[in-house]
Amino acid sequence: MTTDLGEARRLLASVFGFAAFRPGQEEIVAAVLAGENLLAIMPTGSGKSLCYQLPAIMGRGLSLVISPLIALMRDQVHQLRALGIEAASLNSGNDSGTNRDTIAGVTDRRLRLLYAAPERLAQKETLALLRGAGVARLVIDEAHCVSQWGHDFRPEYLGLARLAEDLGRPQILAFTATADATTRADVAAKLFGAPPLVFLHGFDRPNLRLAMQPKRNAGRQIERFVKDHQGASGIVYCATRRRTEEVAGLLAGEGHRALPYHAGMEADARRRNQDVFQREDGVVMAATIAFGMGIDKPDVRFVAHADLPGTIESYYQEIGRAGRDGLPADTLTLYGLADIRFRRMQIDTRGAPDEHKRVEHRRLDALVALCEAPRCRRQILLHYFGETSDACGNCDLCLDGAELYDGTVEAQKAMSAILRTGERFGTVHLVHLLRGEETEKITRYGHARLPTFGVGRERDAETWRATFRQLYAAGLIALDDGGIGCWHVTPSGRDVLRGRGRVSLRIATMAKTVKRKRTREAAVTHSADADLLARLKALRHALAKAANVPAYVVFPDRTLEEMAARRPTTLEGLAEIHGVGRAKLARWGAAFLAALSEE
Numbered sequence: 001m002t003t004d005l006g007e008a009r010r011l012l013a014s015v016f017g018f019a020a021f022r023p024g025q026e027e028i029v030a031a032v033l034a035g036e037n038l039l040a041i042m043p044t045g046s047g048k049s050l051c052y053q054l055p056a057i058m059g060r061g062l063s064l065v066i067s068p069l070i071a072l073m074r075d076q077v078h079q080l081r082a083l084g085i086e087a088a089s090l091n092s093g094n095d096s097g098t099n100r101d102t103i104a105g106v107t108d109r110r111l112r113l114l115y116a117a118p119e120r121l122a123q124k125e126t127l128a129l130l131r132g133a134g135v136a137r138l139v140i141d142e143a144h145c146v147s148q149w150g151h152d153f154r155p156e157y158l159g160l161a162r163l164a165e166d167l168g169r170p171q172i173l174a175f176t177a178t179a180d181a182t183t184r185a186d187v188a189a190k191l192f193g194a195p196p197l198v199f200l201h202g203f204d205r206p207n208l209r210l211a212m213q214p215k216r217n218a219g220r221q222i223e224r225f226v227k228d229h230q231g232a233s234g235i236v237y238c239a240t241r242r243r244t245e246e247v248a249g250l251l252a253g254e255g256h257r258a259l260p261y262h263a264g265m266e267a268d269a270r271r272r273n274q275d276v277f278q279r280e281d282g283v284v285m286a287a288t289i290a291f292g293m294g295i296d297k298p299d300v301r302f303v304a305h306a307d308l309p310g311t312i313e314s315y316y317q318e319i320g321r322a323g324r325d326g327l328p329a330d331t332l333t334l335y336g337l338a339d340i341r342f343r344r345m346q347i348d349t350r351g352a353p354d355e356h357k358r359v360e361h362r363r364l365d366a367l368v369a370l371c372e373a374p375r376c377r378r379q380i381l382l383h384y385f386g387e388t389s390d391a392c393g394n395c396d397l398c399l400d401g402a403e404l405y406d407g408t409v410e411a412q413k414a415m416s417a418i419l420r421t422g423e424r425f426g427t428v429h430l431v432h433l434l435r436g437e438e439t440e441k442i443t444r445y446g447h448a449r450l451p452t453f454g455v456g457r458e459r460d461a462e463t464w465r466a467t468f469r470q471l472y473a474a475g476l477i478a479l480d481d482g483g484i485g486c487w488h489v490t491p492s493g494r495d496v497l498r499g500r501g502r503v504s505l506r507i508a509t510m511a512k513t514v515k516r517k518r519t520r521e522a523a524v525t526h527s528a529d530a531d532l533l534a535r536l537k538a539l540r541h542a543l544a545k546a547a548n549v550p551a552y553v554v555f556p557d558r559t560l561e562e563m564a565a566r567r568p569t570t571l572e573g574l575a576e577i578h579g580v581g582r583a584k585l586a587r588w589g590a591a592f593l594a595a596l597s598e599e
């Protein structure tokens with residue numbers, strides 16, 4: 001067992017080129033080598049693939065990896081082959097020659113890892129093939145797809161427990177990045193006969209900077225954010241298909257390389273855009289959540305939300321697509337009351353069981369609370385996932401501070417406006433009322449005669465809107481279930497109205513988050529000579545093109561940065577650099593040494 005682990009560490013360095021395990025990896029690898037069935041919940045980018053890839057090259061048998069998306073599989077197979085590992089995928093996207101080779105690889109037991117989509121395994125021939133050759137381990141990636149509670153339910157995943165039976169009960173390893181307890185328990189119950197060992201690995205992604213802003217002019221806010229990351233790859237998530245086109249158009253108009261991506265596009269165009277994003281540097285994808293699990297690009301430097309995500313889970317997943325290489329990455333999420341209404345309506349009209357809807361509403365509430373947080377966002381986010389932490393120093397509230405003031409009186413004004421009008425109105429009308437604006441609707445309802453009319457004249461409309469959002473986030477007021485956007489006052493809100501309890505509100509901070517980035521980016525490359533780094537990137541681009549793989553399959557950014565900083569002159573020196581394993585050294589080492597010695 002310990003010797004196995006010693007061997008694992010050696011292979012980690014020699015095959016994968018990594019100096020050490022990342023947090024959580026070692027204990028999982030040890031459990032895999034000990035033959036345990038396990039469910040590992042690890043955040044995106046924490047390196048879960050390695051936890052099954054490393055054992056796969058140690059044992060004798062075949063590791064069958066179930067993965068929901070062809071693009072993802074193809075990418076993993078590329079990466080493994082570049083490391084000199086025998087891996088292949090079985091899928092309908094391959095030509096029949098490739099699939100024949102793969103089958104031969106299975107029968108003569110040459111393959112270590114075989115990737116397949118679940119629907120493929122429903123085929124009788126495939127099953128017969130695998131039974132004949134023997135499967136030592138069944139690896140289930142994106143395991144939350146088996147649960148209706150998850151956000152990516154795939155009915156085909158329900159057949160996997162049966163598949164394990166048909167394959168003679170191999171060891172089962174399930175991996176997912178979805179955190180919440182409901183989904184977790186459901187996954188364990190659906191995939192395993194007896195309860196598996198569960199690894200719940202830290203959810204913090206300290207390299208991600210978190211920031212959220214109320215929407216003012218979403219287009220301009222997004223544009224400014226993207227401009228601050230000129231030349232870097234990034235994703236801008238949008239709530240609707242039309243918005244992706246708009247945002248892509250807007251960014252392209254400002255000179256960025258921006259492309260749309262959504263499920264309504266023709267399959268070819270979609271694949272083309274995804275390929276460009278995956279392979280080239282500096283492409284911005286304006287996408288709906290359809291652009292999700294298929295992306296396995298480690299060097300996405302930023303993720304923005306032009307609209308509020310659907311739940312706190314999706315927020316976490318989506319920002320998690322940035323900075324998977326562990327280098328600093330930036331996120332910005334915009335939100336407004338219209339977004340919240342839209343998301344609520346989406347939940348209510350989805351036709352799911354009531355219990356399910358309630359869960360979704362709670363997840364959305366948690367996200368709204370995060371938007372209007374008075375203190376460190378990461379603390380609140382991690383708290384949602386059951387972790388405690390100190391203030392992070394890498395979110396907008398830690399960096400720019402959130403100024404709080406005693407807003408009890410304002411809260412009382414807002415809530416009495418809601419009650420005096422019979423809890424039948426939304427923010428726009430209530431703000432008119434508070435500010436004493438005699439609109440047609442105010443006149444029609446006779447609201448100018450109410451005592452609350454004009455009691456909030458001294459504050460501008462946006463400050464009042466922020467107040468409503470914050471009262472909502474604090475659970476003092478709530479939106480009606482129908483999604484029309486009428487406010488009502490909750491029991492704790494009524495307490496505040498009766499003078500029991502005080503309310504702290506946040507002074508809205510806007511757009512201060514942008515400044516610091518420059519210095520941080522400079523810090524990333526400070527030791528590396530910029531010209532040399534550019535040369536190494538050009539070389540990587542050429543080699544990747546020749547090998548027909550994405551650039552990071554040759555070497556990730558971090559490797560090039562280390563090369564530029566340390567300037568090794570021998571193959572041995574090069575082998576010490578992060579990400580340089582045997583196979584890549586043999587294939588590309590000489591070319592990089594040549595580039596490094598050029599002056």
Ligand code: ADP
Pocket residue numbers: 018019020021022025042043044045046047048049050296298324325556
């Ligand atoms: P995910 O958990 O999202 O599946 P991946 O398995 O794709 O993440 O890993 C994310 C990145 O981390 C990859 O670029 C991978 O090569 C890198 N990585 C994994 N393990 C290590 C390690 N021990 N040391 C350094 N980098 C690692």
Ligand code: ZN
Pocket residue numbers: 375376377378379391392393394395396397398399
């Ligand atoms: Zn913080």
